[in-house]
Amino acid sequence: MCRAVRGPGEERDGLLLQCKGAAAAAAAWWVAAWLLPSTVTAFATFTALLALQSTVYRSLWDSAQYLGAMALGTAGAAAFGSTAGVHVWSVGVLAFIALIGARFQLLGRQGAQVPVVALFAFAGGGGDIDYIGHLVAAAAIGVCCGLAAHLAVAPSPHTDTAQEMTADLTARAENLLRALARTAEQETGEESSPEYWARRSQELATRAARVRAAVDREQENTRLNPRRPWSSAEESLHRCHETISMTERLGTHIRSIARALTHAPRTPETARVLTSYAKLLHATADALQCLRPPQGPEDPDALRGHIEDAMRRYHDATAAVREDRPDTPGEWPVYGTALNEAVRILEEIEHTADRTRDGSPEPCRSE
Incomplete structure (x- = not known):
């Protein structure tokens, strides 16, 4: 009350x-x-x-x-x-x-x-x-x-609430990326367990479903409503949907990365590789933060810079893997999966930027 x-x-x-x-x-x-x-x-x-x-x-x-x-x-x-x-x-x-x-x-x-x-x-x-x-x-x-x-007395749409819930959802995805980066840098207790990351990924998916249901209610509330909002509010709810879909896909990629990292060997020879990969994840999280979903980036050039920086980190991590030449059975697929999933996250961020604003940075490439 x-x-x-x-x-x-x-x-x-x-x-x-x-x-x-x-x-x-x-x-x-x-x-x-x-x-x-x-x-x-x-x-x-x-x-x-x-x-x-x-x-x-x-x-x-x-x-x-x-x-x-x-x-x-x-x-x-x-x-x-x-x-x-x-x-x-x-x-x-x-x-x-x-x-x-x-x-x-x-x-x-x-x-x-x-x-x-x-x-x-x-x-x-x-x-x-x-x-x-x-x-x-x-x-x-x-x-x-x-x-x-x-x-x-028709119910008024609450687009601000929907935006806040969506922004909180993507902040959780960003925090997961940074936690993965810390795990890559230094394996610690619970975060080295596959079960831990499976639970965190499921929590993100559950939260995304809850936020999607709330946004769906707000979209339904705009239909035939005498207090119909301006078109900008409807566009905002559309951007919320785009961001929720992106976050759901990010959750799948994050879970795949976590599975790869928990199986990656921890040896002096692989320390440089994991450190380079951690920098890649931090740069990817910076790009997600700059996207500012669901509103979209305020500074497209800054987003472009973060994506380019992340791609440089990707190439550094790839070079480190090639130079260290891991010869342990199954080690190449582990690093390959982790690197590919990071690039896919960058592509998701870029795709969402395309959908939430006019203009976009040049597409990132993993070659």
């Missing part, structure tokens, strides 16, 4: 949604009680709450699906009520048919309402046509009250 009062965000939106739900339910009950029999008044209140979802788009879509489900359910109830009448066998047959209708994909999650409405109208109202008409009217009143409350 305190966070909802303190400032805008998900907490305030949730509290506002509850307030709108209470107002819509009360208004639906009042209108239904004024126009319809008391036997269907509660149905209007229930439908008003169902029509209120987290976004205007979701509310409209769910309401349309619910009205479609209700149309199927009441049509079946009316058909059986006017022909077979209410019997044990007719209730069973109607339920079976309604359950088949519930699987109609266009109705989505509201398909489950088909048998509920059908049995409520048939068994509860005896299949009477007048009762079914009142039931449909109550549902229409509830939907109108719910949507009116939502449109009157």
Whole structure:
């Protein structure tokens, strides 16, 4: 409650949604009680709450699906009520048919309402046509009250929150790169364990999924919203998606590098190679930091310089590997994997820079 009062965000939106739900339910009950029999008044209140979802788009879509489900359910109830009448066998047959209708994909999650409405109208109202008409009217009143409350005070998009979450996600990826660089320089305790890096990579992937879901909600919130943001805000959410996708791919590359480093031999002969590789990872992390996702680089020339510096580090590390000529079985694939994955991370950074701003540095090459 305190966070909802303190400032805008998900907490305030949730509290506002509850307030709108209470107002819509009360208004639906009042209108239904004024126009319809008391036997269907509660149905209007229930439908008003169902029509209120987290976004205007979701509310409209769910309401349309619910009205479609209700149309199927009441049509079946009316058909059986006017022909077979209410019997044990007719209730069973109607339920079976309604359950088949519930699987109609266009109705989505509201398909489950088909048998509920059908049995409520048939068994509860005896299949009477007048009762079914009142039931449909109550549902229409509830939907109108719910949507009116939502449109009157539509939830505002929170693009700043989405940007902050995305920026935090890429900062975590940058920290992982620097931690890998420290591991390459000096093998230490837990960080030398493959399980440790598998866990850190999975944490990054889990966090990325959570941030993507939040950005998806914000994008949905811009659809059909009377408080629709400017196009720049929509572009910002698009850049967030690009950055999240990049971070997910970086997580795969980081895990591959960690696996290679934990299998790399630690000998005096390989110390120079690992030191050179650590400098490459630090330079790559600097390039990621300069990218400033999801906004994109403020200084494209600085990003270009960081990428060029990282490529110089790559060539230094490659030269160190060739000069030391590792002859331990399986040692060449280990270093080759680590070097290739580092270059792929640089390419991901460059690709994302292309997508988040006009113009881009020259493509990096590993040759």
